[in-house]
Amino acid sequence: MTANPPRRKTGGRQAQISIADIEREGLRLGLPNLTVNGVATALGVSPTALYRHVDGKVGLEALIGEAILRDLHIVDDPDDGVEAHLLSFARQLHAFVIDHPGLAAYLQGLFPRGESGVRLQREAIEALGRRGYSPAGAALMSGTVASLAINLTAAEERHRPYVDGPLRRELDKVYALLATDELLRAAHLELPQITSEPYFRMVMTGCIRGLVAAAPPNRPVLDILTDLGLEE
Template identity: 50%
Template sequence: MKTGGRTASFTLRDVVDAGTRIGLTDLTVQGVADALGVTTAAIYRHVPSRSALERLVGEAILDELHLTDDPDEPTVAHLVRFAGQLRSFTLGRPGTARYLQRLFPRGPSGLRLLEQEITALGRRGYDPATATVIASVIATIALGVTVAEQERVSADDPRVIDELMPLKAGSPLLRQAMAGIPDHTPEDYFVFMLTAAATGLVAQLPPGGPIPVSVT
């Protein structure tokens, strides 16, 4: 966007669009400036800091997430669906899960998603306070598992796996354990874990019941 020694005009929308294309994992003010062909000083005339840039880009990405809810679905199944939607969305957008982990909601898109889930749980008899606790717990678990899954994939070095195989083979107890675990995908494991967590959570926090002091 530099022509004839002068910086061509660009808008905040251009900054956000460039940041979205870069993605949250690799997002920097310099990267956005390079993508637009301008100086970092020009970027800072639109956004005051890298943190503000991250929030703008993060909220723009979250604006693409639209949660679905079947009102006839039981609470546990609904929570697993909610968690699965978070996983699917953030897996395809590296850095988004960590963005959600750090502080949520940080803007209008995040607020919309939280309100949608509170409303969905309200249809199942939950008051807003209890719904917020349940949604927060499920989201925390789902995002933590997703981040771990992403980091495991990025660090999937065959050399490391080759080094671990003899270690596992040298443990009769571990060989016995591994032989008894059915083949499963990361998604299978995710659904199993979130189903167990949601089942326990719903048992602890039934509709109309008090919120235990230990979770506040």
């Protein structure tokens, strides 16, 4: 399969491009490498041609971010209780985001930013609604779990070059530094080596259990927030 050739200016006029063209090349470049100039170059047009369709870099990111999220579909097992459902939700989100570099940073900004984000948020609320939660309670629960899952995934993405990438030597320096302190050395010797996926599951399980304990179905949202430490 050959790539589509870039569109060239003909007869002194700017070649016509579409949102679909911009989306295609933006997805090919990926969020970490996404720039207006990069997409314009790939399409063989000037950046001005893109500005007719997207509102600069922010608009371009939204277009590509939402295009990526179109492929995210959270599977909801109706037999799962609240805790199992939220953990499954977090793990599916983690797996999808880690497979799409740059998506974690996109999701850490404004959300939702388009139709895909709206769909995902609505489906998350509906899933908890089927388990007895009000829309507000469901939004609180799913939003909290999603935020923690995305933040943990973003941290894992930043850490990866030190674990299995070109910066592995730097991680070895950290271990050597820990070994120079008696207390830290003893603590880390007792701890097992935990890889990223089990660590993610462990942290999410602890958060979800605490959240579910404070927020059973039908409990008023303000009572939940107060119980979790919100102060006016």
